[in-house]
Structures are given as structure tokens and as C-alpha cells.
Amino acid sequence: QSKTPSKIDNVFQNYSHSEISRDAATIKNSVVMHLTATFLRTPANMDSGDAYLASAFSVRDRLLQRWNMTNEYHDRVNAKRVYYMSLEFLIGRTFDNALLALELRNEYSKVLGDVGFCLEDIIDEERDAALGNGGLGRLAACYVDSMACSDYPGWGYGLRYKYGMFQQQIIDGYQVEAPDCWLDSPNPWEFPRPDVTYPVKFYGHLVRVPDSKHRFTWESNVVYDAMAFDVPVPGYGTNNVGNIRLWSCKTNSLFDLNKFNAGDYAGATGGQVAAQILTDVLYPNDNTNEGKELRLRQEYLFCSATLQDIIARFKKTGKPLSELPDLAAIQLNDTHPTLGIPELMRILLDDEALTWDEAWSIVTRTFAFTNHTILPEAMEKWPVPMMDKILPRHMGIIYDINLYFLQSVEEKFPGDRDLLRRISIIEESNPQQVRMAFLACVGSHKVNGVAAIHSDIIKQSIFNDFVTVQGEDKFINKTNGVSPRRWMNGCNPDMSALITEAVGDRTWINDLTKVKKLEDHVADDDFRARWSAAKQKNKQRLADYILSTTGIKISADALFDVQVQRIHEYKRQLMNIFSVIYRYHCLKQMTPAERAKEISRVVIFAGKAAAGYWVAKQVIKLINSVAEVINADAEIGDVLKVVFIPDYSVTAAEYLIPASDISQHISTAGTEASGTSNMKFVLNGGIILGTVDGANIEIGEEIGEEQIFFFGCLAHEVGDFRHYLRFHQPKPDEALQTAFDLIQNNTFGDGAIFQPLIDSVLRGGDVYLLSVDFPSYIQAHKAVEDAYRNQEEWVTKSILSVARMAKFSSDRSIQEYAEEVWNIEPVRVTN
Numbered sequence: 032q033s034k035t036p037s038k039i040d041n042v043f044q045n046y047s048h049s050e051i052s053r054d055a056a057t058i059k060n061s062v063v064m065h066l067t068a069t070f071l072r073t074p075a076n077m078d079s080g081d082a083y084l085a086s087a088f089s090v091r092d093r094l095l096q097r098w099n100m101t102n103e104y105h106d107r108v109n110a111k112r113v114y115y116m117s118l119e120f121l122i123g124r125t126f127d128n129a130l131l132a133l134e135l136r137n138e139y140s141k142v143l144g145d146v147g148f149c150l151e152d153i154i155d156e157e158r159d160a161a162l163g164n165g166g167l168g169r170l171a172a173c174y175v176d177s178m179a180c181s182d183y184p185g186w187g188y189g190l191r192y193k194y195g196m197f198q199q200q201i202i203d204g205y206q207v208e209a210p211d212c213w214l215d216s217p218n219p220w221e222f223p224r225p226d227v228t229y230p231v232k233f234y235g236h237l238v239r240v241p242d243s244k245h246r247f248t249w250e251s252n253v254v255y256d257a258m259a260f261d262v263p264v265p266g267y268g269t270n271n272v273g274n275i276r277l278w279s280c281k282t283n284s285l286f287d288l289n290k291f292n293a294g295d296y297a298g299a300t301g302g303q304v305a306a307q308i309l310t311d312v313l314y315p316n317d318n319t320n321e322g323k324e325l326r327l328r329q330e331y332l333f334c335s336a337t338l339q340d341i342i343a344r345f346k347k348t349g350k351p352l353s354e355l356p357d358l359a360a361i362q363l364n365d366t367h368p369t370l371g372i373p374e375l376m377r378i379l380l381d382d383e384a385l386t387w388d389e390a391w392s393i394v395t396r397t398f399a400f401t402n403h404t405i406l407p408e409a410m411e412k413w414p415v416p417m418m419d420k421i422l423p424r425h426m427g428i429i430y431d432i433n434l435y436f437l438q439s440v441e442e443k444f445p446g447d448r449d450l451l452r453r454i455s456i457i458e459e460s461n462p463q464q465v466r467m468a469f470l471a472c473v474g475s476h477k478v479n480g481v482a483a484i485h486s487d488i489i490k491q492s493i494f495n496d497f498v499t500v501q502g503e504d505k506f507i508n509k510t511n512g513v514s515p516r517r518w519m520n521g522c523n524p525d526m527s528a529l530i531t532e533a534v535g536d537r538t539w540i541n542d543l544t545k546v547k548k549l550e551d552h553v554a555d556d557d558f559r560a561r562w563s564a565a566k567q568k569n570k571q572r573l574a575d576y577i578l579s580t581t582g583i584k585i586s587a588d589a590l591f592d593v594q595v596q597r598i599h600e601y602k603r604q605l606m607n608i609f610s611v612i613y614r615y616h617c618l619k620q621m622t623p624a625e626r627a628k629e630i631s632r633v634v635i636f637a638g639k640a641a642a643g644y645w646v647a648k649q650v651i652k653l654i655n656s657v658a659e660v661i662n663a664d665a666e667i668g669d670v671l672k673v674v675f676i677p678d679y680s681v682t683a684a685e686y687l688i689p690a691s692d693i694s695q696h697i698s699t700a701g702t703e704a705s706g707t708s709n710m711k712f713v714l715n716g717g718i719i720l721g722t723v724d725g726a727n728i729e730i731g732e733e734i735g736e737e738q739i740f741f742f743g744c745l746a747h748e749v750g751d752f753r754h755y756l757r758f759h760q761p762k763p764d765e766a767l768q769t770a771f772d773l774i775q776n777n778t779f780g781d782g783a784i785f786q787p788l789i790d791s792v793l794r795g796g797d798v799y800l801l802s803v804d805f806p807s808y809i810q811a812h813k814a815v816e817d818a819y820r821n822q823e824e825w826v827t828k829s830i831l832s833v834a835r836m837a838k839f840s841s842d843r844s845i846q847e848y849a850e851e852v853w854n855i856e857p858v859r860v861t862n
């Protein structure tokens with residue numbers, strides 16, 4: 032440990048905490064400095080890629096002042112911090128977000144404009160940080176943003192995948208995956224911390240410490256180093272800058288010089304390859320669990336490095352470990368980081384020599400757990416033999432956690448052997464499995480679902496016995512939210528300017544309850560006209576984007592009907608495309624005069640399928656095949672167009688969401704835990720066509736049922752329908768049958784390719800109830816069209832919706848977590 036010489040304090044007294052320099056000359060100088068000194072380019076040969084990098088580095092310099100100040104301040108006042116542990120952070124781009132947070136957008140726009148660049152083009156040079164699959168990963172990013180903006184001392188912890196979410200190409204209508212080499216060019220938004228590195232063990236064997244019951248030495252030769260990279264999360268309207276600490280496997284020390292000298296070049300680097308691969312790739316599964324050994328090791332590397340880091344930081348306070356829960360709250364984002372629980376136990380028992388009871392008390396007061404799904408295929412379970420081999424110490428700890436837990440159950444409910452079997456952390460299957468959701472639940476003081484309906488469902492299903500045993504108070508609801516910074520102010524500048532005008536200032540960006548003011552303007556003709564114009568401009572921007580990414584020309588005057596999300600059977604993109612086929616059929620039956628009276632519509636799809644999810648990939652192929660036929664049909668023209676936008680991403684969402692008239696959130700009732708894009712669409716003045724599922728329900732409650740189009744069966748009816756369909760052939764209505772017929776008649780190419788999709792309805796028990804919901808779905812589409820014909824009413828719906836959406840700001844979610852789960856207070860960072 033090197034000591035800071037006392038002189039340093041004096042010399043650097045005035046360092047950093049001065050105000051951010053905003054004048055054009057200073058900004059220009061810093062951009063040129065980075066261009067020349069960081070990237071060895073000159074103004075004469077600068078292209079837009081260089082301009083992006085130089086500007087991004089110059090913005091980051093300005094961010095660093097606040098970042099240092101934040102961490103210094105939190106340390107100084109011993110602030111309680113929340114640690115959000117997530118295997119996924121779907122961040123997207125950072126440059127524009129940082130410019131907005133620091134309120135430097137106009138300044139940079141001007142400086143870049145002076146040298147002939149347009150800021151929008153420069154922003155487009157940045158690659159997305161796509162370290163997540165979908166909603167769950169994007170939620171984590173919104174949450175750290177809200178922590179930063181609401182002055183909570185919060186850190187995200189995650190993994191720095193070398194390859195993020197795969198790039199989706201569409202070739203001959205099929206999805207083809209390509210690696211996402213996002214780190215190929217310099218990343219201005221991360222800071223390597225070689226000094227923050229922790230050893231993480233795997234395999235090996237245990238030696239009990241003499242005379243101790245729960246203390247072991249874990250001996251192993253397989254030790255990898257996890258090194259930290261820090262990603263700043265700029266808070267808007269505050270000095271507070273959050274941090275996402277991402278771990279990467281360090282491999283240098285694993286190079287085997289002896290093998291190299293002996294000519295075994297592959298052997299020399301073998302250890303490095305084995306280590307590196309741990310943080311190489313994001314598993315591209317959304318709502319599914321694959322049970323791969325590499326994934327388990329990835330999860331452990333993450334948990335171990337994170338817990339070691341949290342403990343190291345805590346120890347600097349000099350306080351006893353029993354006080355850890357007073358200075359740290361750890362939130363588990365789904366079960367993926369659940370190994371943090373036995374890992375903290377290991378540290379406290381083996382390294383710190385605490386007793387079991389002392390350690391367990393600390394653990395259960397520190398951890399809380401969020402469940403994000405009840406889909407059975409997503410439930411994480413690990414075979415006991417696999418866990419025992421890779422993490423022998425943790426397997427032992429899990430056995431003990433389970434033993435003590437089951438003892439407490441037996442005490443309360445003596446002799447209820449079936450209850451013990453159901454509630455055990457170890458499933459008595461062959462081989463035995465560790466049920467990670469149960470481990471997370473037992474080790475946490477609070478468990479929450481992500482929307483009201485979902486939180487109810489988990490209490491009645493997977494955690495039903497836990498409610499009985501541990502009491503109802505432990506199980507709470509925290510409805511998801513999204514960041515108004517990125518999902519309103521960032522992606523929809525024109526609408527945001529109108530809101531600012533209605534509110535009187537920009538404070539709504541950090542306090543969304545203020546959008547209520549929009550209701551005062553709903554009858555103001557001029558305001559309404561500008562509201563529509565903003566939407567129209569966003570639609571034109573999307574039309575241009577679609578033309579450039581797909582070559583398909585669409586009219587911005589059509590109704591934009593959008594379904595963008597991961598491709599999944601439960602999300603029912605299949606039902607959507609069946610309805611498009613039916614619509615096509617109806618249009619073909621009409622006379623030209625009749626067709627001319629129809630509302631022109633562009634049906635837009637985007638989304639990735641997990642690489643191994645065959646059915647989902649066939650759905651993509653069907654959408655593209657249908658699009659090809661319909662878009663080429665001159666008789667139909669602009670009345671119906673179908674677009675599949677490849678490579679859906681956060682950035683694509685930022686184009687799509689502000690441009691939507693109607694968006695579809697049509698999961699079978701009870702299957703979508705919450706959804707978060709539903710919130711984003713409505714916050715941008717779009718209208719929802721959806722099922723009575725997830726957060727759709729609460730959105731309807733907030734904005735009023737006249738503002739939302741609901742259809743389909745209800746969650747409590749699903750069980751009976753499924754039961755019926757197990758024993759009875761589904762009966763498609765005429766419309767659905769028409770869609771099947773058209774496919775089978777080879778209207779969209781070889782119908783045989785798509786027969787398995789039809790069979791999933793007709794012969795597979797129709798698990799997602801397409802045949803049940805289709806009639807009301809078609810009805811709902813008609814209702815949408817009728818409403819859209821009345822543009823005056825439509826604009827009213829749009830304005831009222833936004834005005835009533837305050838609940839769905841992630842700032843509200845985070846405040847609830849802070850007060851009811853984490854017990855932390857905002858800390859205003861000052862000099």
C-alpha cells in the first residue's frame with residue numbers, strides 16, 4: 032500500500048471540482064487535443080469516425096470530474112450503496128446520453144458544425160453496448176440511470192462481454208447470426224482498472240479447518256483473475272455519476288512459458304483461452320435457460336469478483352462485518368447472480384471466520400431478489416454433480432442452507448413431507464438439481480415481481496409454499512419503469528420540447544409527475560397540431576431509416592403498426608403475421624374503389640430469435656416471405672406494407688418507438704411478466720393494442736381504458752383453455768383458417784416450410800391460445816382502425832396517455848426499491 036504524500040493535497044487542491052468548461056473555444060481545443068494526441072490524426076484528415084472518438088473523449092473528460100467527485104463524496108460520508116447485480120446491461124449508446132446529461136449538446140453541435148460535421152451523423156458512429164438480450168438487460172440499464180439521476184449511491188455490477196448480443200442478418204428471409212465485435216474500435220466509455228483484480232477459483236477440493244464446523248480451506252489450481260472495467264452513468268440534472276463495474280477475465284499470467292519454450296505453442300496459450308472464454312460471449316437466450324457448464328462458470332466468476340469487491344470496499348470503512356447490511360444492499364436481477372449468496376457465505380465463514388448464524392444474518396439482511404418470469408423453460412436449475420465438480424465449496428454451503436431451512440419448515444409444519452419435497456432447494460430428480468429461484472428466495476429478505484399481475488402470480492405459483500412458510504410480507508411488487516431521459520428526452524426531442532413548453536421547464540425529465548400538465552393543453556388546437564407534427568416527423572425519420580436498412584419504401588402517411596421485441600412463441604408474433612395474411616386476403620377480395628377507402632397500414636416487425644430456437648426462426652422466415660409477396664403486389668400498393676427490420680437494438684428502438692401509431696403487446700395472458708417497451712411506446716404518444724397481461728394492465732388503469740385496445744382471454748382463464756385444448760382439436764375461426772389456407776396454397780412460397788407453425792396451433796395443443804384469441808384480436812384491429820379514422824380523437828388519446836404515464840418512470844420504481852427494499856437515502860453530491 033503506497034501512502035499519499037501530504038504535499039499532493041496542496042498541489043492538486045483546485046483539481047477537478049471546478050465547473051465543467053462549456054465555452055466553444057475550450058471544447059474545440061479538447062476535441063482537437065484528443066484527435067491529435069489520443070488518436071494521432073490531424074484536423075485535415077479527420078473523418079466522422081474520428082470526430083466521434085475525439086468528441087466522445089472530450090465529453091468524457093468533462094464527465095470524469097463529476098465521477099471522481101461522486102465516489103470521493105460517497106466514501107467520505109460513508110453512504111449506504113446499492114449494488115445491482117445483473118448478468119446483463121443493455122446500455123445502447125452513451126455519447127448523446129452524456130451530452131444531454133451534461134447539457135452540452137448545443138455546444139458540441141456548434142463546435143462540430145463549425146468544422147463541417149453534423150452532430151446526428153457523429154452520434155451515429157457509436158456502436159451499441161449490447162450486453163443484454165432484451166427487457167431484463169435494458170431494465171438494469173434504466174435502473175442505474177435512475178439511481179444516478181435520483182442521487183442514490185448505486186452501482187451496477189456485470190460482465191464485460193467481448194461479444195455482445197449477436198448481429199442479426201436476414202438472408203433469404205432467414206435469420207443468420209454474426210458476432211458483435213463491439214470492442215474492435217476504442218471504447219471511450221470504459222475505464223480499465225488493472226489494480227482492481229480478484230482471483231476466482233474453480234474445481235479443487237476442500238479441507239476442513241480443524242475444530243471448526245463450517246470453516247473450510249478450498250484448494251484449487253484453477254484460478255482466474257477477474258479485472259474491473261468501469262462504465263460511467265451520467266446523472267441528468269445532478270453531479271451524481273453512477274458506475275457500472277464490468278468484469279473481464281485477465282489472462283496474461285496464464286501464459287505457459289515452459290510449454291512455449293518446449294515448442295508447444297497451443298499448450299502455451301491453452302490456459303489463456305480457457306479463461307478468456309468465460310467473459311467472451313453473452314448467452315443469447317431471452318427467457319430460456321440452457322444449463323451449460325460454461326454459463327455456470329461465467330455466473331460464478333461474476334458473483335465472486337463482485338462480492339470480493341463489495342467486501343473490500345466495506346472493509347475500508349473499518350467497521351465490523353455485522354454492519355455490512357447498513358452500508359450495502361445487493362439486488363439480484365433474476366436468478367443469474369444467485370451464487371452471490373453462497374459466495375458471501377463462503378467469504379464470511381472461510382475467510383472471515385464468522386459463525387454460521389452471524390454470516391447467515393448478514394447475508395439475508397443484504398440480499399433481495401427480483402423474479403422476472405414464470406416461464407418454466409427459463410427457470411434456472413443446475414445439476415448437483417456439475418455444481419459439486421465446479422464449485423465444491425458452494426455446493427456444501429447450499430446443502431447446509433437447505434438443511435437449516437428445511438429444519439425450520441419441519442418445525443413449523445411437522446411431518447408435512449410433501450411440503451418439504453416441494454420447497455427444498457434441492458430437487459429430488461435424477462440427477463438432483465439446485466433450484467436457483469428457491470436459493471435466491473431463501474437467502475433474501477425481500478422477493479419481488481415486476482408488475483402487479485406478475486407479483487400476484489408468483490405468490491400463487493412458484494413461491495406459493497414460501498408465502499405459507501415465510502409469510503406474505505416478504506413478497507412484494509415493484510412494477511418496472513423506464514428512463515424518461517433515454518426514452519423521451521433522448522429519442523423524441525420534438526415531443527419533449529412540447530412537454531417542456533407545457534410544464535414550463537425541463538424539470539419533468541427528472542420528475543415525470545409533471546407531465547400531468549399536458550392535460551391542460553389537450554384542447555389547444557395549436558398545441559395539438561404541433562403534437563401531430565412531431566409524430567409525423569418521427570414517422571418520416573423511421574421511413575427513411577427503413578428505406579436505408581431494408582430498401583423498402585413506405586409512406587409516412589400510413590398507420591404505423593409496430594411489434595418489436597424478442598421473437599418468442601409466448602409473445603405471439605405468429606398471431607400477428609396470421610392476421611396480416613388475413614388482412615391481405617380481405618384486401619384482395621375488394622374492388623379498387625373499396626380498397627381506396629381502407630386505412631393504409633405499415634406493419635413493422637423487428638426482433639431476434641435465440642440461435643437455437645427453431646420455431647422462432649421459422650416465424651422470422653414467415654414474416655419475410657409474407658412481406659415479400661405483399662410488398663410486391665401492385666394491386667395492394669401502399670394500403671398494406673410489411674417490414675421486418677433486421678438487427679433490432681436499443682438504437683433501432685430509439686427510431687422505432689417515437690414513430691409508432693399503434694404497437695402490439697399481445698402475449699398470452701399471464702406469460703409476459705411486465706414488458707417495458709409497452710411503457711416506452713405510450714410515453715411517446717403511441718397507442719397500445721394488447722392483451723390483459725403484464726404492465727399493460729396497469730398502463731390501462733393509469734391512462735384510462737378509452738386510451739388502450741384490450742382483447743383476448745384473461746390470465747385466470749388460460750388454465751382451463753389449455754386443459755381443454757390438450758384433449759380437443761382447436762377450432763380456428765374463418766379468419767384464421769383463411770390464413771392457414773393461403774400459406775398451404777403456397778401463396779408465400781413453399782407452404783410446407785411453414786406447416787410446423789400451423790401445426791403448433793392445430794396439433795401441438797395450441798399452448799399460446801392463438802385459436803382462442805384470434806377472433807377478439809381481429810375485432811380489436813377493427814376497433815383500432817375505426818378510432819384512427821377519427822384523427823381528432825386519436826390525438827386526444829395520444830396526449831392524454833402521455834400525460835397520465837408518470838407511474839412508468841424508472842425513477843418511481845427506484846424510489847420504491849430504495850424505500851421498501853434497500854433502505855437507502857438520496858445523497859446530494861457536493862464539493
Ligand code: GL7
Pocket residue numbers: 164165166167168170317318319403404409481511703704705706707725
Ligand atoms: C423479462 C420479462 O420477460 C419481461 O416481461 C420483463 O419486462 C423484463 C424485465 O422485468 O424481464 N424476464 C426475462 O427473463 N426477460 C425479460 O425480458 C428476458
